[in-house]
Amino acid sequence: EIVLTQSPATLSLSPGERATLSCRASQSVRNFLAWYQQKPGQAPRLLIYDASNRATGIPPRFSGSGSGTDFTLTISSLEPEDFAVYYCQQRGTWPPTFGQGTKLEIK
Amino acid sequence: EVQLLDSGGGLIQPGESLRLSCAASGFIFNNFAMNWVRQAPGKGLEWVSSLSGSGANTDYADSVKGRFTISRDNSKNTLSLQMNSLRAEDTAVYYCAKGTQWLRGGAFDYWGQGTLVTVSS
Numbered sequence: 001e002i003v004l005t006q007s008p009a010t011l012s013l014s015p016g017e018r019a020t021l022s023c024r025a026s027q028s029v030r031n032f033l034a035w036y037q038q039k040p041g042q043a044p045r046l047l048i049y050d051a052s053n054r055a056t057g058i059p060p061r062f063s064g065s066g067s068g069t070d071f072t073l074t075i076s077s078l079e080p081e082d083f084a085v086y087y088c089q090q091r092g093t094w095p096p097t098f099g100q101g102t103k104l105e106i107k
Numbered sequence: 108e109v110q111l112l113d114s115g116g117g118l119i120q121p122g123e124s125l126r127l128s129c130a131a132s133g134f135i136f137n138n139f140a141m142n143w144v145r146q147a148p149g150k151g152l153e154w155v156s157s158l159s160g161s162g163a164n165t166d167y168a169d170s171v172k173g174r175f176t177i178s179r180d181n182s183k184n185t186l187s188l189q190m191n192s193l194r195a196e197d198t199a200v201y202y203c204a205k206g207t208q209w210l211r212g213g214a215f216d217y218w219g220q221g222t223l224v225t226v227s228s
Contacts, residue, residue: 042220043218043219
């Protein structure tokens, strides 16, 4: 199965700053990569699907890029509600797998 | 508005069985694959099982194959997960998640609130 490695494990930033989160796949997943946000005690929420498409209701400060094995989630200007854990997930090869997560914390 | 309501979790002893349910509303249920994803305490997300819109195609993670059975009732808009021979390592919050397409393989665009399963003696 495909292993997704997210970096960094923890990212400490301040509101208003730009966040860049990385996800690397052990083999190509084409563009079949999604990003999810999870806040404590809540279910994950889909942010980005197929590498660069924002899900319904997701604000434009969230953007995704990449293809093959290297992907990036960018939050252009952090809002207080953006501090959470972010997971990538691939569906390019069965079974679907998730990365281990990046915790975005307030500096 | 899409809503998924998970239920059925609880404290159970190793080797016993439990059935989880997910009540869906706000979309055409039989048009989409449905999935179960779990999260052990303090850990990341793990896909468990998927079921196509018709219910004809099922898939399971190796860790649960032969012990868990996914099913759906399209007349009642409900998804179920029958879990047998439970182990301590099955302890997790279980989420039902809607797929983005009829067959397996889509992203997971809506999630239930989760139901906690604790396997312990």
